[in-house]
Amino acid sequence: MKLHSLSxxxxxxGGLNWLAVGLMGLDISIFLGGMSSIxxxxxxxxxxxxxxxxLVVHKGLCKNCEKGMMEKK
Structure with a gap:
């Protein structure tokens, strides 16, 4: 579960970074020394x-996906 929480x-x-890039052109890599930094x-x-x-483990860990969320009720 710790690996799931970390991922x-x-x-x-990553999503917030892409939001910042899309809205403001700001990339968090600037704070890490630029895109080419280690x-x-x-x-x-x-x-x-x-x-x-x-992508690989989501369905087994997601309670909504386990119950067949996409199926008609």
Missing amino acids: FLLLII AAKIVYILVGLAAIYE
């Missing part, structure tokens, strides 16, 4: 890995 947090960070690359890689993890 969720990283996806929120820290920024690590953050982007972790966000990408979190997205892949969620």
